[in-house]
Amino acid sequence: MDRISIIGGKHLNGSLPISGAKNAALPLMIASLLTPDRLTLKNVPNLADVNTLARILRNHGVDLAVDGKRAEPSPYLGETFHLTARDIVDTTAPYEMVSRMRASFWVLGPLLARCGEARVSMPGGCAIGTRPVDLHLMGLKALGAEIDIDGGNVVAKAPRGLRGTRIAFPKVSVGATHAALMAASLAKGDTVIENAAREPEIGDVAECLIKMGAKIEGVGSSTLQVQGTPRLEGAVHTVLPDRIETGTYAFAVAAAGGDVELRGARIGLLERAFAVLKQTGVTIAQTPHGVRVARNGGNLKPITIETQPFPGFPTDLQAQLMALMTRAEGTSVIRETIFENRFMHVQELARLGADIQLQGDTATVNGVKALRGAQVMATDLRASVSLVIAGLMAEGKTTINRVYHLDRGFERLEEKLSGCGAAIERLVSG
Numbered sequence: 001m002d003r004i005s006i007i008g009g010k011h012l013n014g015s016l017p018i019s020g021a022k023n024a025a026l027p028l029m030i031a032s033l034l035t036p037d038r039l040t041l042k043n044v045p046n047l048a049d050v051n052t053l054a055r056i057l058r059n060h061g062v063d064l065a066v067d068g069k070r071a072e073p074s075p076y077l078g079e080t081f082h083l084t085a086r087d088i089v090d091t092t093a094p095y096e097m098v099s100r101m102r103a104s105f106w107v108l109g110p111l112l113a114r115c116g117e118a119r120v121s122m123p124g125g126c127a128i129g130t131r132p133v134d135l136h137l138m139g140l141k142a143l144g145a146e147i148d149i150d151g152g153n154v155v156a157k158a159p160r161g162l163r164g165t166r167i168a169f170p171k172v173s174v175g176a177t178h179a180a181l182m183a184a185s186l187a188k189g190d191t192v193i194e195n196a197a198r199e200p201e202i203g204d205v206a207e208c209l210i211k212m213g214a215k216i217e218g219v220g221s222s223t224l225q226v227q228g229t230p231r232l233e234g235a236v237h238t239v240l241p242d243r244i245e246t247g248t249y250a251f252a253v254a255a256a257g258g259d260v261e262l263r264g265a266r267i268g269l270l271e272r273a274f275a276v277l278k279q280t281g282v283t284i285a286q287t288p289h290g291v292r293v294a295r296n297g298g299n300l301k302p303i304t305i306e307t308q309p310f311p312g313f314p315t316d317l318q319a320q321l322m323a324l325m326t327r328a329e330g331t332s333v334i335r336e337t338i339f340e341n342r343f344m345h346v347q348e349l350a351r352l353g354a355d356i357q358l359q360g361d362t363a364t365v366n367g368v369k370a371l372r373g374a375q376v377m378a379t380d381l382r383a384s385v386s387l388v389i390a391g392l393m394a395e396g397k398t399t400i401n402r403v404y405h406l407d408r409g410f411e412r413l414e415e416k417l418s419g420c421g422a423a424i425e426r427l428v429s430g
């Protein structure tokens with residue numbers, strides 16, 4: 001298994017390209033199931049999760065063609081995918097596929113809306129929590145689906161199609177909002193979705209559905225109104241920049257020190273995270289081509305935050321912020337309110353010399369004078385990159401094992417960081 005080796009202490013300077021958002025590309029690819037016409041997606045990031053989903057969609061009968069890399073307008077722009085679900089030949093998504101990439105469970109809504117039936121494996125839990133799907137099923141039932149659980153699979157039927165309705169989610173869920181929005185787009189009649197997630201990736205998918213002919217009001221708010229239509233068409237859509245990648249590299253610059261322009265980044269996609277970063281003493285500025293992040297000298301001030309659904313502080317940046325705060329001047333308090341087990345990085349950060357106490361859903365981080373490089377283990381996608389951030393600060397060499405977690409969500413990470421001066425390399429094994 002590949003490993004990543006980092007020699008800490010180098011500042012980061014220059015510029016770094018931000019890729020298309022993984023958590024928009026995945027549902028956008030799934031939206032291709034809603035129409036027999038061609039959906040073209042630009043700026044698709046080259047990630048393991050995207051490639052896994054491509055295989056799953058092909059299994060359903062989606063023709064997927066990828067344009068070769070273009071020199072223009074920038075070699076860093078992502079790939080262009082052409083997805084055509086002319087005929088859906090298989091409405092099942094088996095365990096061996098869904099268990100490899102949880103978001104593939106999200107094919108359930110579109111398959112049901114397009115074909116009137118679907119048999120999709122329950123995704124099961126993962127490192128950060130039990131990850132239930134009850135809210136997904138609640139929304140589809142409200143739209144008239146008959147749902148059974150058989151041998152670990154969700155068996156969904158809607159022989160007479162889905163019917164518009166009112167869905168009031170008791171809890172904000174990104175995936176359940178995607179499922180309800182896509183299914184409602186092809187339902188007969190109007191649907192109101194209340195307490196919908198407001199993450200920018202939901203808005204990006206909604207904008208794409210509207211280009212495909214869906215009638216959606218309230219995009220960006222917590223109440224979405226959808227007027228069902230009998231058919232959706234093809235469209236061309238560009239994936240928005242990845243706000244989690246943006247925040248991750250912003251924290252990396254703050255950790256290593258230096259001055260970097262994150263090209264293609266948009267401040268408006270993660271205002272709360274940037275506000276927290278400013279509180280620690282880091283300079284943030286929108287530029288014509290992205291966002292400039294700088295910390296030259298000066299200590300990091302401690303912070304107290306809790307993760308919240310958008311527009312609050314994103315849970316997907318919690319591990320990265322914690323890594324940064326291990327070197328703050330004082331004590332920080334970080335509360336994780338979204339997932340029940342998203343502190344897997346704490347033990348690994350402690351191996352590098354961090355001083356972190358856990359009490360239930362709250363971590364208390366006492367800043368230390370220095371971290372020291374060591375062998376550490378990646379456990380899940382965002383925890384892995386928190387170890388990279390810590391390695392950039394640590395004295396000496398840090399080696400991170402199981403980097404396949406990183407490859408799921410960060411495109412060309414070593415290339416992007418070494419391009420700004422980091423001493424980082426991938427050790428390919430076997």
Ligand code: EPZ
Pocket residue numbers: 023026103129130131132133134135136137171172173174175176197315316338339340381382409
């Ligand atoms: C999406 O996961 C993201 N994944 C996650 O990013 C992200 O952490 C999460 O939203 C929160 O922002 C993708 O977009 C592919 P949720 P999702 O449904 O949709 C509970 C990453 O690192 N819940 O918003 O699965 C759930 O247990 C990944 O890129 C239910 O109770 O998250 C959690 O406590 C990790 N019942 C909370 O809601 C349900 O039916 C929020 O989960 C669904 C969720």
